[in-house]
Amino acid sequence: MNHPFQPDPSAAQSLEAAPPMPLKLYIGWSLGTLGLTSFMVGSYLLLRFMTDYMAVPPAIAGLVFALAKIYDGVADPIFGSISDRTRSRWGRRRPYLFAGAFACGLTFMLAFNAPIVTSQAGAVSLLAVLLVLHATSYAVFAVPYMAMPAEMTDRPHERSKLMSFRVVNGSLGNLMGGWATATLIAFFGGGLAGHRAMGIVIGLGIFAVLMACFWLTRDARLRVYDPRGHVPYRQQLRSAMRNRPFMILQGAKLMLLSAAALHTASAAFFVQRRLEMSDAWLGTIYGTLTIGTVIAQPFWLAMARRYGKRSTYTFGGLFTALIWFAWLPWGPGTPGWIIVVIGLAAGLGNGGIVMVSQSMLPDAIEYQYLSTGQRIEGSFAGLYIMVEKLGQAIGASLVGLLLGLFGYIEAHGGTEVVQPKSAITGITLCYCVFSTVFLLISVLVMRFYPLDERTMTLRGPAARNDRTADN
Template sequence: MSIASSRSQFFPPPTAARLPLALQFGWGLGTLGLTAFMVGSYLLLRFMTDYMAMPPALAGTIFALAKIYDGVADPIFGALSDRARSRIGRRRPFLLAGAFACGLTFMLAFNAPVVASRAGGIAMLAGLLILHATSYAIFAVPYMAMPAEMTDDPHERSKLMSFRVVNGSLGNLVGGSATAALIAYFGGGLVGHRAMGIVMGLLLFAVLFACFLMTSQARMREVEATSHVPYLQQLRQASKNRPFVVLQASKLMLLSAAALHTASAAFFVQRRLEMSDAWLATIYATLTIGTVVAQPFWLWAARRYGKRQAFLAGGVFTAFVWLSWLPFGPGTPPAVIITIGLLAGLGNGGIVMISQSMLPDTIEYQYRRSGLRIEGSFAGIYIMVEKLGQAIGASLTGIALGLFGYVQAHAGTVMVQSPRAVLGITLCYSVFSTLFLLASMAIMVFYPLEEKTMTLRARRAVAA
């Protein structure tokens, strides 16, 4: 089917059926593994500076370049999954390969040898980070294309995404809290990081493999070779999908905010609050609890007031919570830390779930206006934007720490940081991240898609 002919008619949505609970749970496990993989990877920034003698600005730059490479590759993986043919579906073979790759590369990243040569260290870490990023893309891009195929009901997608958010929160707990606890359990320092990498790599494989197994009953759509749309034409189609473009611009700012906040968290707890990694684990745990508890409320709010309004409300709440860290430093009462963590989770549960549930809506809108089933390419662009946001946040964290005078260390040597360096950490964690969040909200104001107007907008797009 050509693009021109597909525009000559309107494609109504098929009837939707409720998704089995086991399928929703199983698909959500993929997010648990991916989030733990991603959040745990942010420890690499501190690992590179405090144990591999890498200057923070250089470490942040290498981290960002690996993310940019991954972002460029993501749409390609999406297009490959669109065209793949297999008796287990076009997406799930990638899930199987990605499960093995993610577990292995996480182990390798934290078990890189300490080398005397800076050039050798840079080359080694850059190579490991590229492998690390590629393994994430192999799993994540086809995985994010699946919801648009699994159901046609926007509210079923919201429920599916609520499972993703709950599992994402558990992934935050595993990637942030469990990693920190494991480092402490194995004695801390370089040895603790290496042991944590091995244990977490095995756990990540197990979780992602379980997602592969439990999605065997997911509805699959096979695309005939005669209906294949060239990759560049798919990108042009995406660029004409206004809801999708607005969503991606907003997500870029949102993920940059999250990356700044997450990448600086380990530094903030250790250097600003002067607490151990056990308290980093506590913050992630309270964030997880708040996010999970908030899901029924945000599902109700999205249905009652619309996804855009609910997202904006969650963004305002989260911005105030992030800024509330500013006055606190050494000696902060544990009750305050726990309270702020819980409140951050309440807001996070809204902005994450709602923004993610908008992606399959924009993909369905694309199908209704053109008749094209190119979910993988859209998911690839979505993940690409996610990686670019992570690259922006990670690189800005490293650059800011360098500008504020943060001193790197070798093999875990304890370095005393200046008040100016601690100020830079605090600004990254609280202020700079909030500014990016506000930018995301400003863009989201222009998101045009609502369930009750989706059909009408699609018909107008076809007519145009």
């Protein structure tokens, strides 16, 4: 029997000789990220919506947001395990893509069209229910979706390529969830009416994109559920905990997502309160971020292939941290070209860290099979997304708690409030400093990640038999 870390040359040659997946599958699968990112990024506006229109104190708003994310994170591995054991003519994963498309579109519309409740307790309760529905809808689609790449291809570079398509669509999702939401709010007159109209339009768009993902992946390679290979859920969790590459990836992702949540959740406050600009400029930041991320993908893909994913992540993370910190000296009267340049540069770095970290997940899942023979992709995807949710919870709750600590004043129905200088300081620290610190910690943790393309060409007897069965 081959040792898990001894290269198998014949297996490597077989993998390299295998034909690439059809372009339709790269595009179709990655469309799911366009819808999910729109759903997630757009939801960060809920934090400002809660404080400025529902009169919920920022600390309570952040806490409610975090609790909903924690609930979702705990539920994610369960959704993954369920999808591992699902039997249907659409495979194990795609039925949940179909259901999740409806759920995500509907709950996004509902979140921004909730009635204005005059009592604080009523507003908090209503928003808690909406956020739980919002989080569950995301999990129904996202967990099975993230388990699919490990089934679709065995080739590490093909997974990197697949994830580069995902990053492009994730960037377009940032555009839809950031630029389009902000632009639509302004287009529909701003205020409460603008938020409500935006929620309907973006919700319909999310539904259409996620349904397209379901339809276009109908020819993806599937692995059917085999009850003889069923692994009890608790044993799956123990196996995941013993997978060193996966656990290191989880630690790095927790810090990365906390950084991203801090940066994104405070962005609307930073533009409006620190730069004293309209939401249209928030849209500009998201737009330039998207452009930078998309145009950088060929560069980062070549970097990952030549220097390895870990080194590429390090370089991209350090570059992005420098750009985030570059916002610190800017305030009212910032020239528009500065916003465009910083936004583009942030996108260039973002494209690397997102693509590389996402392509490491199917590698870690494949490593699990090489080590144990277990096919539990859904559970790994569930744990991976659980950490995403925990990172989002940490970042979003910190924004709310810090704004409360620095004296941010909530409002009802969008009433204009002059914020104290201390609140502006808190917003600036969240956007430029605290988020950067979390990102740097993520880079440090990822330095311990052990897998590369050489180790991922390894194939033990069980894996070779599995490929023969698939063929």
